[in-house]
Amino acid sequence: MTTDTALPPTPDYDAWPIEARLQAVESSPRQVSVRWSDGRVSRYHSIWLRENAADDTTVNPATRERILDLSTLPAWPEIANAEIDGSGALCIDFVPEERRLRFHPGWLRAHDYDNAADDEAPLVPVTTWRGGPGERPDSLDASGLLDSEPGDDAEEAILAPALEAILGKGLARLRNLPTEPGSLEAIARRIGPVRPTNFGQLFDVRAKPEPDSNAYTSIALPPHVDLPTREYHPGLQCLHCLENSVAGGEAVMLDGFAVAEALRERDPQAYATLTRVRWRFANTARTTDHVWHAPMIRLDARGELLEVRIADFLRGPLQTDFAEVEPAYEALMALQRLLREPEFAIRFTYQPGDLVIFDNRRLLHARDAFEGDSGHRWLQGCYLERDEIRSRYRMIQRARRQRRIGAEER
Template sequence: MNKYSEELALVKSYSCSEVFVTVVKMWNAVAKILLRTKVHQDYSRTLLLVQKGRSILTRPPSSRNCWQHIAGAVQPFNVSTSIQKVEALDVNNFVRIHWEDGSKSLYPAVWLRDNCQCPDCFLHSAKARKLLLEDLDVNIGVKEVILTDRQKVYITWPDKHTSEFEAEWLKKRCFSEQARAEMQEELFLPECKYWGSDLQLPNMSFEEVLHSDESAYKWLSTLKKVGIVLLTGAVTRQGELVKLGKRIGFLRLTFYGPTWQVEDKRDANNVAYTSGKLSFHTDYPVLQHPPGIQFLHCIKQAATGGESEVVDGFHVSNKLKEQNPQAFQILSSTLVDFTDVGVDYCDFTMQSKQRIIDVDYRGQVVRINYNNATRDTVFDIPAEKVQPFYAALKEFVDLLNSPEHKFTYKMKPGDIVTFDNWRLLHGRRSYQSGTEISRHLEGAYADWDVVMSRLRLLRKIVQNGN
């Protein structure tokens, strides 16, 4: 008798119930045997009926089918998402799941009913909920719970409606702190790499980004993490940014058009359309929802001057918070007026109120809104708070301009810089202007919603290998 025959004999020597209980512990041995043994697979199921907090084993596999049952259970699924037992708890209307890995999860009955996946409650073609909230009993309890194949949970509700949930679906939506954090990371990719003057500017081929899903995924994931990526090798003509917009979905239309030309213009309607120095700023804080991403395509570059400068606004904001918490508090709580009036794609008169530093419910910086050129003369705060605000803003700007924080580079014709307009502040050194146009950039915007949508889709394609 060889090694694997001995293992097979050992497994068969157990009683049916013993084998069934110890299936996970013997997984490796069974898997090896199955690779070498043809086993007929029946379709009998073991149901664990759970009612009023008690688990009852029904339809146990017969001795004849015991080995077949185990063989049928060896399928390509994650062992950790296999369910050992479920129970309905009368207290607070919860369902508790005991996982094979020893962990437990609590699911509120009202949440389970609200997220029923049946065709009456959920439109699968749109992946959208059909169940109306006004039809939901927020105090609902569970009539009975049935577990099948350790992979599906069936719930019968008091009104006899039934719901079915996959183990993997439930596991990913577990309400534990760790599971919630993992799901949020998967959905929003919050990883952020801060930098200063030591930035190693990421660069990629423009053509590869357009034609390779893997390259496009790398571009957008790096853009999300680092905040800036330089694309190289674009043709030096207008219209290349439209291609980039189509790659992600579409560009953001603003009052300056779907794309716009950054040149030294006579009677300029924007300070960017001059040859002078541009201080660090984010674009369009005058909009209630500023563009999340900016693209700048270098078509022609000045021989001297015109260098680009960028700074990580999130990193500097955190430095300010450490250095002067009061200044950070002022800039993250004071609403500042912004204005922009003119004619371009159409005529416009815009007003907004923004905090220089936007923070979320956790106190983490999520957006910088600062453009000194469009900061309004109107300031809607009490007079005694004005000077402290200016002092806080000046300290922030001084940190932005610190040599240890800013990164300087010069674009070449064919370069396209793509960066996070909510995180990075950008500027430009002055350049010599002449009778002919000496420097020409084409610009465009995109929203983070569009970029994140494409990033998630590309991640799925790359991970699935198709």
């Protein structure tokens, strides 16, 4: 056993609590097998260990990004000796480099190849939902959000359950926020940067003269996602209510994944058609011209629902194989009938200070018509990406792990 007593760094900025200690190690030139204190056995290849070392020939210590190009090594890295050192780290002598590298046991355990399936699973389990009378979005008192410091406990107490609801169910309603115009940007930045579009950094949803979208009128809007006319439509949409004193204008939301699942059950052929046929989505305004072709339902590499792309008023003329046209319209109408079923929808009225954040590639939103001269209805909106909410949620998880390590060390 060597005399190192301090744990080595990890090749990242994360925190890796030690779930189990290394107890035994066996190696051959190209493999190492370790046994943990809870009996689990993990195996790693020499090439994998070499590329994931945390020393400053492998990782730039300033950025924790890899600088090693494996193909510049003198030969395939092999293990001359492997042992557990005094700190509990795995310590390996690599040849022909003649380099000794150490691996943090918490990091090594977390990156066991067998954890890959867990790693690719969603951060929060996705649960589809149906609506119906009396159903409301998960609601949280967010009155202290803008008075909190970024990253402090008060911010985390509001953001963590909100992000969990958005990741799992696709939406959350934050209540009791300020109603100053423009305050949405500071609120959204607590999650991540805003994605600007041709409608601006923030957009105003209210009836206005010379509207460039049906959203900016008082007419009803059918269930839709925003900006399906883009190669990837925004992952998150925020709608922040500043004023609402009109008659009508109730908000409606549906879980597009629940609708897609219902279609798969009731009409598998229509479902399959909508995962296959690429429709044209177009928004040709006075100064912009956005067009994209994509199926209405898309699955990820694991076969799970990835996104829906539904907006009748932004759908252009279908151009596809002649034989596909009638089945495509039959499938579309089967979907449209489901979208009208009240059991899928939750309905609610925006109160000033409400902010609804929802997954715009999963949920559909709609609006009843309102009487434009009965009062004022003013929402401000913006977009973010799913990546930002995932990153923010991982940062919360990292902070929790760091606190745990700190508590264990005390």
